[in-house]
Amino acid sequence: MPENESNCHSDTPKTGEQLTGKNLLIIDGDCGFCRRWAMYFRQIARDGFEIVTSQEAGESFPQIASKQFAQSVAYIDKDGQISFAAEACFRALSLNPLLAFLPKLYVALRPFAVLTEWVYGFVASNRYFFSKVTALLWGKKIEIPRYQLLQFLFLRGLGLIYLVAFLSLVTQMTGLFGSQGVMPIQGYMQMVGQILGQRGDSLLAVWYVPSVFWLGQSDFFLMAVVWAGVIASLFLIVNIAPALAAAACFVLYLSICAVGEPFMSFQWDALLLEVGFLAIFFAPWKWWPWAGSPAASRVMVWLCRWLLFRFMFSSGVVKLSSQDPTWADWTALNYHYYTQPIPNPLSWFAHQLPEWFDKMSVGGMFLIQLIVPFFIFAPRRLRFVAGLLLAFLQITIILTGNYTFFNALTLLLILMCWDDQALEGGMRRISRRNQEWNPPVAVISENFFKRRVIVPLVAVLVVWMSVTPFMGAFRRPAPEWVSFWNRHLGQFRLVNGYGLFAGMTTQRREIVIEGSDNGVDWLAYEFKYKPGDVTRLPAQIAPFQPRLDWQMWFAALGNYQGNPWLLNLQGRILQGSEPVRKLLGTDPFDGRPPRYIRAVVYDYRFTSIDEWRETGHWWSRKLLGLYNPVLERRD
Template identity: 40%
Template sequence: MIFDGDCDFCRFWIERWRRWAPAEMDFAPFQDESLRSRFPEITVERCERAVQLVGTDGRVLSGAEAVFQSVAATRWLGWLARAYRAIPLVAPTTERAYAFVASHRPAFSRINRCIWGTNPEPPRYERTTVCFIRAVALVFLVAFVSLWTQIHGLVGEQGILPAERFMTAVGPYFDQNGAGLGRYWRLPTLGWLAAGDGALHFYCLLGVIGSLAVLAGWFPAIGLFVCWLTYLSLTLLGQDFLSFQWDILLLETGFLACLVAPWSSRLKVSAGVRMFGGILLVRWLLFRLMLESGVVKLTSGDLTWRNLTALQFHFETQPLPTWLGWHAHHLPQWLLKSATVVMYGIELVVPLLIFAPRRLRLFAASVLALFQLAIMATGNYGFFNVLTLVLCLAL
């Protein structure tokens, strides 16, 4: 592959592509004097207009065709080369697009720097993986400790909704419906083994131990699985008390953390090598959480969200408003309406940047983080907002 070594845009993407290209593919700038003797038929003018790809058979391709052919041998992008050759209009359309970019390379170089930065090395996720795993473990620890102090009164043997009585009632129900072993799938909880006071305290203790082990860096995948399984069990045993959005979010985040965590005895930066698939799933979870938060307001049928007056009631009706929430409640109506518009922008538009290039993702992470901090400053939603901040680490 012969490219313009004086073009920032070309160098950036060649360096990116070099890391994924087949090992037998070589890259060289056309300014290299040795190329002129090796390929005298390739003129400087041709190289200034487009990249040139010299095949093993000596055939020379240029422009978009060269780009598509260069990915033909790769595992995941080979279909692009086939599409270029087989689908009508793909070739002429991509060639025109390539020519447009090539003729405006200085402008695209500036755009490229704004969006991707100047470092062509693809992002690595070792530190992100470690930070995310430990942060999830910390949220699990807070959740288990908080629940442990209340579980006796909520679902204990003398509690409001005794878990043991609940398990005793659902057993015959599954028997009558012929569920058999399917009961464990439909109600996946350790409560089938025991659900008395001692068992409930043991489950909380088990979750705390698992959380502390992961925080200490010991057996991260196993520790997170223990946390997830015990919290899933307690969520079902907790019935109405553990059926909130943050409980479900913690379970889903914990499950993804199990996929991201390395199956090693120690949690190290080098152990979390390129868990990109897991990171993508975490981003998808954050995308769904934020976007659906905005969509549900518009589709709820509540006129206060549509006429932008919801914040006039929100701060005094939310869980445990803070003193800042009191001041926010008394802000001018025009400012509260403006804040509602900003909120819609954050929940409906900013999530689209979650899958954008790195600098746009960092912008989205900053906006979402500030939004969560503002919510935390005016009301108490437990670990819900903290967990959302943890998801932002994947950006």
Template identity: 40%
Template sequence: MTPTYAKSTWLFGRALGLVFLVAFVSWHVQEDGLIGAHGIAPAAELLAQLRERGLGFSDVPTLAWFFGADDAALSAMCFVGELAAFLLLVGVLPGPSALAAAVLYLSLHAIGGPFMAFQWDILLVEAGFLATLVLPWRLWHPPSATIEPPIFARWAIYALAFRLMFLSGVVKLASGDDAWASFTALDYHYFTEPLPNPLSWPVHQLGSGFHRVSTFLVFVAELGAPFGIVVALAARLTAGGIFLATKSDAATRIPRAIAKHALRVAGVAFIGLMLVIQLTGNYGFFNLLTITISIPLLDDALIERLVPKRLRGAFGRAAPRMWVGHRVVRLAQCSLLLFTYWLGSLALLAGLGLGPELPDALHEDLAAARPYRVANGYGLFAVMTRVRHEIRVEGSMDGVEWREYVFRHKPGDPTALPGVSAPHMPRLDWQMWFAALGTYRQNPWFHRFLVRLLEAEPSVLDLLAEDPFEGARPRFVRARVWDYRFGDVERWRERDEYWVTEELGAWSPTLH
């Protein structure tokens, strides 16, 4: 029996709606302090600078060109995006809802500055655009009316999953980082990752042997499992050739079974890796998004086994027809799919380091599509950081007594176990981790952040857990850098401290 993917496509649509909703709401609650009129990196200022440089929508695709980037317009984009995400979540107008969510999120990403520059932001945009080709363009898509998705659209999702996971493995080896090459990367990972969680400290204590095995399994999931998709593609093509030669479905049974199980292996490996990462760190909605992209790899028979028996009746049988009947629309969507495959292939080649070998015309194609985030290169944790530097921000009324600003999620108090923030994405806390990898001059947004603290700007102070001056304006602010590393169990028992800390010195000048 030919495997079907109607149920997994239905789950993919609902899960993607959830991810979009989480992403929009998470951004919305931070937006004023990050890019609002009185925020750290005002979007209106960025838009004005882009206009002065003669740039437009084709260079920076955002609806802000038409509706402005004031606080009301930014909030409206979030609200409409949340509405589109909710409609996608409940299965109302899934195709159009995915398109609307992707366009709105791209609009925010384009003017989000350093706070919208994460790989999972562009991954969400790309997944949203692909979803418009996979999900049905109909009023409602209930589980009882599941429809088999177009095979080429489904394989476009597979291509994205392959590119994401395989490139994430390749960059670890291509970087030349000896921590990955020697399988010692996870000896450092749990205390150097941007936002550890409560399990990071105990897992770190498990020792080098455990971490080496874990590193090996990461490579299996990122470099080995993606070839399940390649095997499945080869098996499907073989099945097609056999059918053309014999006109017999029975003769294609073995290659079809190979394809089904190869996709299962890839999907389960990807999902398993993301669940483990989710358990030991806070990566916003990245893990949930990657799991969502992996769901279409699982066929309906496997989905039925995983769903509780009492819920299986909600699913209908996969219909043989496609989700849209109009030939003109189908032709347009097929053209978009071919364009997507083309760009995705170019992005994969560029990610594999073959970019310099590509003709100039292909580089131009990639450059033209890059602002729209429809085909991206990925690669997470290419180089494992071995030390953790934390920036601690202080204010003072007299320049003698200094009080510390407390962040909501990043490490600070050495006696505090890291908390859980995912799937929320605390952008300022994350950006503080990246800032600590460089210098004050390399992070121009940080100067504006300190200025906003001097002004006691409420929208920026709302991003923090504690303002030591309770809304009053300090006369001085500064940033100091500290070294942080996990302590062992003995230190925790003796001092009740999870972190060993050491002050390294000034990170910024003192502003007043």
């Protein structure tokens, strides 16, 4: 029996003259389920056919029995050729050139035809059930999703994140990479140039190390690059030449990352570059898109969703594939809040939560990272739910830790779970006005070469290159032919592997740098943000990233032989380097370099509530010993 959900035929039947010479899809007028999907198919077919009901047009086609109309849809083309059921759907959809293969496949491949006709018959026999499923998964109205508003919001958000990333480097660039910095870029570029020269590859220097710093390494040039990034970010925010602005941001940020190890090799730097690369092709290729912008590329939307899936799912997989015992027994959060690189004010309070709550949180995290990502590719309402759950996880991380712009960038990717129709509905509800949303720009025709050539090539390259890091999350090597492009294009950071905290640290080793004038009495240099003074509550600093403070956490996990930059840092302090001193917090020598310097290691942990009430200390610590030998300044 047809579902009597919607009486969609008109009171005035269509005449044979009105139907002549048109492509027609004839449906049962008493079936709202048929009506929904027929209208959706017409959108896909670019309005290439008209929808009429059997009640309206039945008399015009006496060769078709009324019982046949009740059992299946009929498609009649301009030449009068008639087809039914699955074949009718395929012929209607083939009016879209991209789907022109469907009728040919139906005719050429008999098993395909049999299977699709069986599926059609099963759905047609259970229209009431599938109508409810359709309403549940897609809503009352099925439409081809639009992404114009999504594109607009995504690019403005990316511009803001780029702006934060570049601005955070303004106060750190010369201290980290300048002529008197911890790891001068000039020395690195000279070393790479010499190595490439010996190999006879000096002309390919930009290919091996893609950076504008081949043009100059002076402190002035370093700052010029950072400020150029700030300006490019602003152009992206205000929507002036967005594709060119996105390309400039990508090139400038890549230039810093390519020569800025170990301070520019964090996973959020890689993620920003990967998102930034996709944004170049997602952005309108127009100087002034406010006057008119091409329709947003669905291919780029799906590539962003694929990136979100890889990022979230890999983050869960690495925790299992590492076989770390704290993840295996769900006790990781017993340690996480105080062992994470830079805790925030709520980290101490989160650490006081009962163990049962921590274990429940770990279980919820695994659910969100391992199961929910698959729903990114599900029908729209399930995708919305997935987006909300993924966003919830990111917000909880923001509340309990300082992870720079990482979570904001992830939330920007999560925005891709929605479409314009959903965003417009949300905006109407927020504004309490029931009017249609006016798109920020008018939709105009897309650049043919970009749409048909460049975007498909980018899609193939990104999907191909993503296989290797995705397999790496499972600790499985990719075949040589699969990793070909990763080996030859890896330096451009177009596609990267992800997965934070594969192994949870259960002890917080904290390095404290101390200076002395006599080698007996030692005074500590206090960093601005990382733990030091036990009476200081952890600060909220995200989305800003103090890269030296962050790298001190990684150095404490190893030794000074594996972190030569830390000896450089101490050497710069002995030399009285002003750019380096500005990276630090309290200077116990008031800008004067000490005679001796050393690094010692403490074991840090959060105090309990009782300890805090008794001492007022947020941290307790125990000296473990020297990190590296004492260094002396020779005048």
